[in-house]
Each structure stands twice: as C-alpha cells, then as structure tokens.
Amino acid sequence: RNLKEKLWWIPITPGYPIIGNALEFADTTKTLETMNRYMLKYRGCCYFTLLFRPLLLISDAKLCEWVLSSTTILTKSIDYQFLYNWLEGGMLISTGSEWRKARRILSPAFHFAILEQFVEVFESPTAIFLDCLRKQVDKDSFNVHPVIVNYTLDIICRTAMGVDLKVQEESQNDYVAAVDAMCKTVVERAFNPLKSFDIIYRLTPDYYREMRNVKLLHSVSNAVIQKRRNEMERQKDTVESVNDDGTKRKMAFLDLLLQSRDEHGQPLSQEFIRREVDTFMFAGHDTTASAISFVLFCLANHPDAQNEALTEIKEVLGEQKKISYKELQQMKYLEMVIKESLRLYPSVPFYSRKTTEEVVYEDGKVIPEGVTLIISAYAIHRNPHVYEQPDKFIPSRFLNLESKPFTYLPFSAGPRNCIGQKFAMLVMKFALINVLSNFEVLPSNSSCEVVLSAETVLKAHNGVNIRLKSRT
Numbered sequence: 489r490n491l492k493e494k495l496w497w498i499p500i501t502p503g504y505p506i507i508g509n510a511l512e513f514a515d516t517t518k519t520l521e522t523m524n525r526y527m528l529k530y531r532g533c534c535y536f537t538l539l540f541r542p543l544l545l546i547s548d549a550k551l552c553e554w555v556l557s558s559t560t561i562l563t564k565s566i567d568y569q570f571l572y573n574w575l576e577g578g579m580l581i582s583t584g585s586e587w588r589k590a591r592r593i594l595s596p597a598f599h600f601a602i603l604e605q606f607v608e609v610f611e612s613p614t615a616i617f618l619d620c621l622r623k624q625v626d627k628d629s630f631n632v633h634p635v636i637v638n639y640t641l642d643i644i645c646r647t648a649m650g651v652d653l654k655v656q657e658e659s660q661n662d663y664v665a666a667v668d669a670m671c672k673t674v675v676e677r678a679f680n681p682l683k684s685f686d687i688i689y690r691l692t693p694d695y696y697r698e699m700r701n702v703k704l705l706h707s708v709s710n711a712v713i714q715k716r717r718n719e720m721e722r723q724k725d726t727v728e729s730v731n732d733d734g735t736k737r738k739m740a741f742l743d744l745l746l747q748s749r750d751e752h753g754q755p756l757s758q759e760f761i762r763r764e765v766d767t768f769m770f771a772g773h774d775t776t777a778s779a780i781s782f783v784l785f786c787l788a789n790h791p792d793a794q795n796e797a798l799t800e801i802k803e804v805l806g807e808q809k810k811i812s813y814k815e816l817q818q819m820k821y822l823e824m825v826i827k828e829s830l831r832l833y834p835s836v837p838f839y840s841r842k843t844t845e846e847v848v849y850e851d852g853k854v855i856p857e858g859v860t861l862i863i864s865a866y867a868i869h870r871n872p873h874v875y876e877q878p879d880k881f882i883p884s885r886f887l888n889l890e891s892k893p894f895t896y897l898p899f900s901a902g903p904r905n906c907i908g909q910k911f912a913m914l915v916m917k918f919a920l921i922n923v924l925s926n927f928e929v930l931p932s933n934s935s936c937e938v939v940l941s942a943e944t945v946l947k948a949h950n951g952v953n954i955r956l957k958s959r960t
C-alpha cells in the first residue's frame with residue numbers, strides 16, 4: 489500500500505491478486521504488443537506487478553532520459569542474474585565499482601583505431617558465411633536466422649578471443665551448443681516463475697545441465713586466455729603476433745585486456761578477463777544476428793530499398809573486392825536501412841533497472857526502493873506521436889527526422905549504453921554488403937509474416953524466412 493501511495497502519479501494497470509499481470513506476459517509472442525498497448529493507453533508509463541514484484545513500464549521520452557542518464561539508477565534488474573553463473577560479475581550485469589572498472593578498461597577497445605583493425609578479421613568468417621548461404625539459393629523458403637547466429641558467433645570468437653573455433657564448419661561444436669543452451673536457459677528462467685526461484689531451480693535437471701555448460705564455457709575461455717597470456721609473455725610483443733599457420737595475427741579484445749593494468753598498475757586477474765570475454769561472447773553475437781536477420785527480412789519485402797542499397801554499394805566499392813573501414817563509413821543509405829530495421833525490430837526490445845534507494849523524479853514525484861523499471865524500446869520506436877506510419881519500413885525517414893532525444897534507443901543511452909554499438913554497426917554493414925552483392929534477397933514463397941517473440945533478444949517465433957537468388 490505504501491508503495492502504491494508513493495507512486496500516486498503513475499497509472500496502475502489492473503491485475504489479479506498475487507500473480508498480478510503475470511498472465512499477460514506469459515506468452516513471449518504477445519509481450520511486445522501488450523507493452524505497446526499499455527504505453528499508448530497510459531501515455532508512456534504505467535505500474536504493474538508480476539508475482540508481488542513491482543514494475544514500471546516506461547516509454548515516455550522524458551522519463552526514459554531521466555532513468556537512463558541517472559548516475560544512481562545503474563543497477564540492472566534481477567532478470568540479469570540468470571546470467572550470473574556464466575558471466576559472473578561481467579560488465580553487462582555488474583554494478584558499482586566493478587562495473588565502472590570494466591567500463592573504464594574496455595572503453596578504449598572500441599576506439600576507431602582498434603575497430604579499424606577488426607575489419608580484416610571479418611573476411612574469413614564472411615567467406616564461410618556466404619558459402620553457407622549459397623547452399624540455400626533457389627529454395628522456396630529458408631530460415632536465415634540460424635545461419636547468421638553461427639556467423640556472428642564465429643566473428644565474436646575471432647574478435648573477442650582471437651580464436652577460430654570452426655563455429656560455422658562443424659555441425660556439432662560443444663562450445664556453440666553450450667552458448668546456445670545458456671541463452672535458452674536465461675529466457676526460460678526469466679519467463680517461468682517457478683524456474684526463476686533459485687531454490688526450486690537448483691532441484692531441477694536444468695540446473696545440472698546449466699552447470700555442465702558453464703564448466704565447459706569457462707574451461708574454453710580460460711584455456712584461450714592462458715594460451716594467449718603465455719604467448720605474449722614469450723614474445724613480449726604487445727601489438728601483433730603470429731598465428732599457428734604463420735600469418736600475422738590481428739589484435740583481439742582479449743589482447744587489450746591482457747595488456748591493461750588496474751588502478752594499482754597491476755595486470756588484470758584471470759577471472760576478471762574471463763568474465764569480460766564471456767560477456768562479449770554473450771552480448772555481442774545474438775543481438776547482432778537478430779539485427780542482420782531482420783534487415784534481410786525488411787529488404788526482401790522492400791525491393792526498392794534493396795536496389796538503393798545495392799547501388800550505393802556499387803558506387804562506393806567500384807571494382808574493389810576488399811572492404812575497408814573507410815568504405816563502411818561511407819555507406820550512409822545502408823546505415824539508414826539498418827537504423828530503420830532496428831527501429832522496427834530492436835534486438836533488445838526492452839531492458840531494465842532496479843531502484844536501490846528512493847529516487848526523486850520531480851517535485852513530489854518519487855520512485856521507491858526495489859522497483860523494476862522496464863524501458864520498452866519496442867514501444868518507444870512504434871509511437872505514432874513520434875514516428876509517422878510507425879509500422880512501415882521507411883529508411884529515408886532518418887534523412888530529415890528531427891531527432892527528438894530519447895525516442896530512438898536500440899542501443900540504450902547514457903552511462904550504461906551499449907559499449908559495442910560501433911563494432912556492431914561495422915559487422916552488420918560488412919555482412920549486408922557481402923550478402924547483397926552476391927544474392928538477390930526475396931520474400932519467402934510460403935510465409936511472409938514474422939511472429940515476434942520477446943526473448944532476451946528479439947526473435948521471430950516462426951523463423952526469419954526469406955529466399956535467395958544468386959546474382960552471378
């Protein structure tokens with residue numbers, strides 16, 4: 489009662505006793521539309537509960553700005569803890585001084601001079617990716633998402649850890665299977681009230697499966713880190729070294745971590761490094777795969793936009809086959825295509841924080857301690873008061889869109905925004921240039937609709953089905 493009294497200024501959505509609004513959010517394929525409906529009805533903010541848990545759903549730009557820019561509302565909500573066994577205190581889920589330390593150490597890794605080097609690393613996994621797509625040419629329909637997940641996982645393995653784990657070549661790879669299983673576990677626990685309680689979850693076989701996967705994931709990242717550490721010590725080479733096959737090795741995020749020092753000038757611990765490498769593995773591949781899949785879906789259904797993107801690619805690249813960082817920066821139309829697709833299909837459709845103390849929004853308006861604040865990027869991006877024809881794919885809207893702050897948030901904003909967004913943009917552009925240059929992307933002959941599913945990362949429940957025709 490006290491909590492509701494303090495939240496007098498926020499509309500309350502009616503719910504059932506005890507379970508609150510849990511039924512409305514039980515089906516992940518309905519979650520986003522439910523959020524959208526609420527946000528239109530309650531004008532950008534409402535209160536609801538899930539099994540006694542108090543939550544605010546937010547899409548109002550001013551409130552989003554206040555939450556995301558705050559230096560006191562920095563703690564992630566409890567849902568992120570389902571990642572704890574794997575990521576432990578990695579940057580995505582940590583808080584306080586641990587989070588600040590990780591953010592300070594890793595921010596320079598996304599400087600353009602570093603990112604520039606990665607473009608060459610994308611070449612080999614992209615060639616394998618194109619081979620995988622060639623096998624699908626002229627089929628009536630196929631789900632492109634799993635092929636892209638393997639591709640982005642391959643990219644992140646090579647850039648985060650600097651290793652080729654043969655992710656795309658091998659049909660059964662233990663590491664890939666464990667990453668996949670972990671991503672599924674997190675979603676299941678977030679949406680299944682029984683599995684969300686540790687005390688119950690630990691009694692289920694799922695917990696033992698998770699522990700086996702975590703052991704395997706940690707052993708792989710630990711082994712890679714140790715090998716790289718030994719190499720570096722042997723060579724005392726701080727920038728580049730040599731691969732097993734004698735080729736010059738490009739720097740990975742891991743190399744930067746191994747070279748970094750903490751505030752006392754000491755090398756970072758093995759645990760610290762492993763947590764961050766694992767965090768990049770998780771945060772960097774599924775999100776990017778979802779984004780590339782939905783861009784291809786949008787382009788399949790909008791041939792004019794596809795042609796315009798291809799024309800730009802040809803103009804920028806000319807006869808050149810190799811793509812450099814500079815050329816990726818010049819692809820402005822492609823960038824609008826990606827931005828528009830992320831507006832309609834944000835890879836992280838909502839994200840949340842938790843208040844750890846009472847916070848004052850405005851005079852007389854407070855949010856008490858212990859409230860989960862959910863920012864719905866999906867609802868923000870589909871607001872008809874901000875975007876004309878919000879459900880339509882119109883890349884050129886970004887040409888003259890008067891940018892209203894906090895109305896476009898696929899990468900979040902403020903101190904805990906996505907640290908990998910520039911890197912993600914490079915990967916997405918690189919992948920799309922290669923796909924569009926080699927194939928015409930067409931709508932599937934059977935199913936043209938996507939049923940969106942709000943898992944940790946946005947998915948299409950029925951797959952992202954498209955058709956490919958070779959351009960050569």
Ligand code: HEM
Nearest residue numbers: 580771772775776779835836839899900904906907908912
């Ligand atoms: C299209 C691709 C991507 C999208 C849409 C995306 C989106 C986001 C969003 C919305 C957040 C904020 C989440 C929250 O507040 O809980 C976030 C955080 C984060 N992202 Fe990304 N991301 C993408 C790719 C990447 C990549 C490629 C990396 C790493 C290489 C990465 C690393 C991270 C990390 C470490 C955080 C946590 C930052 C912090 O809490 O300080 N992301 N991302």
